[in-house]
Amino acid sequence: MTAQPEIAVGTPQSRVDGRLKVTGRALYAADHPVDGVVYAAVVDSSVGRGRITDVDTSAALAQPGVLTVISHRNAPRLPYVDNPGSNNPPGTRLRVFQDDRVLFFGQPVAVAVATTLEAAQHAARLVEVSYAAEQPITDVTSAPANPPTTYARGDAETALGNAEVRLEMTYRPARNHHNPMEPHATIAQWDGGNLTVWDKTQWVVGGTQTELAAVFGIPQQSVRVISPFVGGAFGNGLRTWPHTTIAALAARETGRPVKLVLSRRQLYFGTGFRPAYDYRVRLASDRRGRLSAMSHDIRAETSSYEAFFEAVMAPGQMLYSMPNVRQAYSTVPLDVNTPIWMRGPGFATAAFVIESAMDELANELRIDPIELRLRNEPGEDPSSGLPFSTRRLRECYSVGAREFGWSRRNPRPGSTRDGDWLIGTGMAAAVYDTGGFPAQAHVRLHADGTALVQSATSDMGPGTYTSMPQIAADALGLTMRTVTFRLGDSIMPPTGPHGGSTTMASVGTAIQDGCDKVRRQAITLAVDDPRSPLHGVDPDDVIVRKGRMHVKNDPTRGETYQQLLTRNQRPHLEVIGTYAGAVHDRFSMFAYGAVFAEVAVDSRLGLVRVRRMLGVYDAGRIVNPKLADSQAIGGMVGGIGAALLEHTVTDPRDGRIVNANLADYLVPVNADIKDLRAIYLNGNDPEANPIGVKGLGEIVLVGIAPAIANAVFHATGRRIRDFPITADALL
Numbered sequence: 001m002t003a004q005p006e007i008a009v010g011t012p013q014s015r016v017d018g019r020l021k022v023t024g025r026a027l028y029a030a031d032h033p034v035d036g037v038v039y040a041a042v043v044d045s046s047v048g049r050g051r052i053t054d055v056d057t058s059a060a061l062a063q064p065g066v067l068t069v070i071s072h073r074n075a076p077r078l079p080y081v082d083n084p085g086s087n088n089p090p091g092t093r094l095r096v097f098q099d100d101r102v103l104f105f106g107q108p109v110a111v112a113v114a115t116t117l118e119a120a121q122h123a124a125r126l127v128e129v130s131y132a133a134e135q136p137i138t139d140v141t142s143a144p145a146n147p148p149t150t151y152a153r154g155d156a157e158t159a160l161g162n163a164e165v166r167l168e169m170t171y172r173p174a175r176n177h178h179n180p181m182e183p184h185a186t187i188a189q190w191d192g193g194n195l196t197v198w199d200k201t202q203w204v205v206g207g208t209q210t211e212l213a214a215v216f217g218i219p220q221q222s223v224r225v226i227s228p229f230v231g232g233a234f235g236n237g238l239r240t241w242p243h244t245t246i247a248a249l250a251a252r253e254t255g256r257p258v259k260l261v262l263s264r265r266q267l268y269f270g271t272g273f274r275p276a277y278d279y280r281v282r283l284a285s286d287r288r289g290r291l292s293a294m295s296h297d298i299r300a301e302t303s304s305y306e307a308f309f310e311a312v313m314a315p316g317q318m319l320y321s322m323p324n325v326r327q328a329y330s331t332v333p334l335d336v337n338t339p340i341w342m343r344g345p346g347f348a349t350a351a352f353v354i355e356s357a358m359d360e361l362a363n364e365l366r367i368d369p370i371e372l373r374l375r376n377e378p379g380e381d382p383s384s385g386l387p388f389s390t391r392r393l394r395e396c397y398s399v400g401a402r403e404f405g406w407s408r409r410n411p412r413p414g415s416t417r418d419g420d421w422l423i424g425t426g427m428a429a430a431v432y433d434t435g436g437f438p439a440q441a442h443v444r445l446h447a448d449g450t451a452l453v454q455s456a457t458s459d460m461g462p463g464t465y466t467s468m469p470q471i472a473a474d475a476l477g478l479t480m481r482t483v484t485f486r487l488g489d490s491i492m493p494p495t496g497p498h499g500g501s502t503t504m505a506s507v508g509t510a511i512q513d514g515c516d517k518v519r520r521q522a523i524t525l526a527v528d529d530p531r532s533p534l535h536g537v538d539p540d541d542v543i544v545r546k547g548r549m550h551v552k553n554d555p556t557r558g559e560t561y562q563q564l565l566t567r568n569q570r571p572h573l574e575v576i577g578t579y580a581g582a583v584h585d586r587f588s589m590f591a592y593g594a595v596f597a598e599v600a601v602d603s604r605l606g607l608v609r610v611r612r613m614l615g616v617y618d619a620g621r622i623v624n625p626k627l628a629d630s631q632a633i634g635g636m637v638g639g640i641g642a643a644l645l646e647h648t649v650t651d652p653r654d655g656r657i658v659n660a661n662l663a664d665y666l667v668p669v670n671a672d673i674k675d676l677r678a679i680y681l682n683g684n685d686p687e688a689n690p691i692g693v694k695g696l697g698e699i700v701l702v703g704i705a706p707a708i709a710n711a712v713f714h715a716t717g718r719r720i721r722d723f724p725i726t727a728d729a730l731l
């Protein structure tokens, strides 16, 4: 067990739920024991677009154990009330089994429900669906786009026309899927008009609870969502997907609790993905590398029924100082399911492009890539004119260059060899928005001196169960092991989505607020109590350490919470702590980083190996350096995947995803991962939020892929602008 320091924040605590997870006792969505549960298996469309002409369920229904097969032929009409507070993008969400339209390959068209999983899966295969198929459109580069969202400052076209140096490139980042270990799953149970779901979700209240209430047209309080553990999500739990509705619908139709687990294959079209982009960028600079303009023409795939947007425009507006910026961001509706945020959403895609383009400019001008960035480093946010709450990107570059050994680099591409391998180094900047959503937390200090803190947030892996008690312990003056934190139940106080690197800022601040208030309640009770050794002391002179209140300058004068509450016959003190959300109108608030990569490229086979990576992060206060390292290494692994391996491939003939499995959708494995290291600038950003954090989970993926691409260029002299960079592209 890790030592229990007096101050927990900033110490490398192990996960308090680690033992539960490695012994299999942590219950994920499909693991919850529910009496009388039956099983659902979804039938997916085998055409990419068209109409259902017939659904023959006779063979399926004839099987033993099969309770029902539901399709648009027999499904009740569901209210599908609008839910503007959710993460549903603009458009009309997919309405399961409400009509005969097929909008994408793999769309759920029926569900079989049976008393065993095997019977449900067998029955689903026996459902005969006939279609009038149409030709789907799936190519983001060639399909017609929606009208763009635009941004302009200055006059980019004129600046480009007058520039000493002008570059124009098109980059094409591929579609990526999240591929979490835990598949999406729901168990749904009705009790009269009340629905309980055990669900995999990153947004218990505002997501799953409000969405199910809206879909079924019932009050929000009639839906209870339970989600204590999430086995990885990366953004894919930020919406409520059709299978959750299907489980609830099947439970209502059969009168039984229903368990529905998507297969690994179904995750590729039953939930979202990082959209493919076609991204043209133009740069204008002088010969010394001072940028005068950038122009961004951005095309991103979305579905035919919803327009999914993400923050892909922000980095181009604020990462570098220049007077002229022009952006046009168009979604391209295709016959695919709707995309969703995926780790570092928008920013990671923009960084692919901008940080590759900056490397191309550095090479063109024969300027060191770090020096080029320093020459364009803004003093204030160029998009808003606001001061930065903190921006220590220069320090990230200098610490990173020193620790990585950047100065040893021969700048000439293709200049370094190790046998058959060409060796290259590259770097990129990273940036991600610092935000915070309104949040509440219930804090209860018990008479036995322990505390229970509860908030309806999630923990998809960053370690929420561990980091929140660190905040609470310090604010209450307790050791971590006397604080228990519970999450993941809609009966707990609400929070915003567990995403966007906001959970520590939001939930952590609400917890700190609640714990501060409870600590002050206890101190007030003591100083007002004639039987307390603290009677009559100024409350501001009382501090709490390891559960004992004492006079700041006289540790002998005091008593424990336990003594105070027991003597006063108070079973507990409690309060709801709150956070109102981030305020963005006084400061420009972002986390920053500098990423360095060394690659080896086999000169005859085109294979790329990442030999080492270093990320240096300006991410505000680091609550738990051990968990931070887990985040940073995970982000780098994800970035290596995006740079070199990950690519969801669609067959243009029928819209089928041809690699919807973990054998053909390539992700890095241990053999691909060598020396990964992260450094955090010792920081605190009190303008960003009361606990001074800037968010870490997303930025650690941003900048990884372009640093690798830039290293591949340095190794080979070959610039690959389609991601992932594959061996065939390098040959």
Ligand code: MOS
Pocket (backbone or CB within 6 Å): 202, 233, 234, 235, 236, 238, 341, 342, 343, 344, 345, 498, 499, 500, 501, 698
């Ligand atoms: Mo993150 S993409 O908001 O889970």
